[in-house]
Amino acid sequence: MAGGNFLETVDRSGIIELDRLGEQFNRMVLYLRESFRSLAAERDTAQRFAADAAHELKTPVTTLRAYHELITENPERLKQVLPAQGRQIERMENIISGLLQLANLSEGSGLMLQPADLREAIHRLAPVYQALAEDSGHHLTTTCPDSPVPVLLDQRLLELALNNLMDNAGKYTPPGGQLTLTLQVDTRSAVITVKDTGKGIAPEEMPFIFERFQRGVDTQSIPGTGLGLAIAREAVQRLGGTITADSEAGRGTQFVIHLPLLQTQ
Template identity: 30%
Template sequence: MKKRQIIKSRKLWIIFTFLTFSVMSVSVMVTSFCLLVAFERGLLSPRFGISAFAPFSVTSIAVATVLSMFVSRAMLYPVRDFSDAAKRISKGDFSKKLNENNLIEEIASASKNFNLMMTELEKLEGFRSEFAASVSHEFKTPLGKIKGYAELLREGDLSLEEKENCINQIVSGVDKLNAMSEKMLSLARFENQQIVLNKSKFSLDEQLRQCFLLFETRWSEKEIEPSFELEEFDYFGDSNLLSHIWTNIFDNAIKFTPNGGNINIELKKEKRYAVVTVFNSGEGIKEKDISHIFEKFYQVDRSRNDRGSGLGLSLVKRIVELCGGEISVKSELGRGTEFKVYLPLSEI
């Protein structure tokens, strides 16, 4: 296979050299003919004689041959470089970069774009590997939990209360796996989606209330005091997409709010945006964690028993971006955390 490729490369070089040589030879012959005509018409001095044409022609052809070899090599080098880089890509090697300093503008531009593509592919491959490793790691914990409690049940030497606890723990592990799978599928779907299609007019303030009420059991158990400052107005967008934003932010806020804490939800118009602010009292987030909080599988506190999948806020950020909005977070240790979502107000 390699020998065949070398033969093809040499064949291409020979053809290119022959074409270059042919063009230069024709040029020499035309020049010689012009000189001959000039001699015959007395435009050049006779002392240059016809005998001067022979060495002139031979020298010109020799120079043309050498130049054509160098030119053909220089012209074909980028082609060979492209071919070599493409072969490396097919084997998963993205380290090869093309020389962008070419005198031919089109080749330099193509090389630059090719290098950009290689860089993006390298990032994508890195993300794929990291994603696969993260998924494997995150699934191991609930699967190990399910297996452990299932083995305890199989032993059979348990009281009724212990059996009930094992079953509850298994159900909890399955629920976590199910939630993680759903979020992963949603994230994959939204990352491939580029536009929002199912837009309609709906009450944004009412949607916020209803989404928060979905968690009533949880925030009631923790005796959390919710407060609402919601400006009443209709929003034109995809209500299903936006509900994913609110449920994930509320879930996160309730999880990190201590017993007897408070959660404040605010909605108002600011210029061309609908601005939703969600504040929860609590420990807050460390500065080093804030810059990573929207990354996939990132966990602020891995020691918690009720820690999530680390996908919720990644999902939120992607949906907000899909809707043409922005999301920000600020936190103060010992006081709490505030998420702010900016959604553009569309003309209906």
């Protein structure tokens, strides 16, 4: 064990004092085994995260380098290239912003869950979503219960989750489509539903939609970084809830968030 082999444990000797010491020793070994396993998993996650980030940032950097070389050789084409450069810079900024949001969520820094009325929190966000929907040519319907919905809440986390879900709903729904934001209550949880009548998600893509940098094969013409749903899931989990999705290609997508109700006296 001193050499790093934590697969072995101490056998019972039949001597009470030694067996008690052995039990404590075995518990320590099991704790160390799980700790090292957890550290290895975190290391693998960090490595995958870094590799994904590098891969996503490589494309705009390569494109910007190509534009730089083009302008260096042909200065007269500067005005022609500038808009495309701006789009690539904006893409990099969005990727970096999304990565920072995920990093902050993973660390849990600055988060504070407090008793709150989820209904009131959604009422505060609804006018913003209504304005965005109208600007995009969509019709938004927001429905909430008449009575308070008590939960433990961090307003910033709620906004992160809903902002990304509503943004996705708008982007993937043609003008004239219907968006709905609904809050309901079941026996144990508050249920938030974001639904659209957009293009939907192909069945083979559904298992991966919450993964970082995951985008549909036919969505490259639609702005996005592939981080929005990953951020939404992380934010919901930090609120102690769960998020699921259901979709039918050509008929729309529905995301459902369950947050535990706060038991009141």
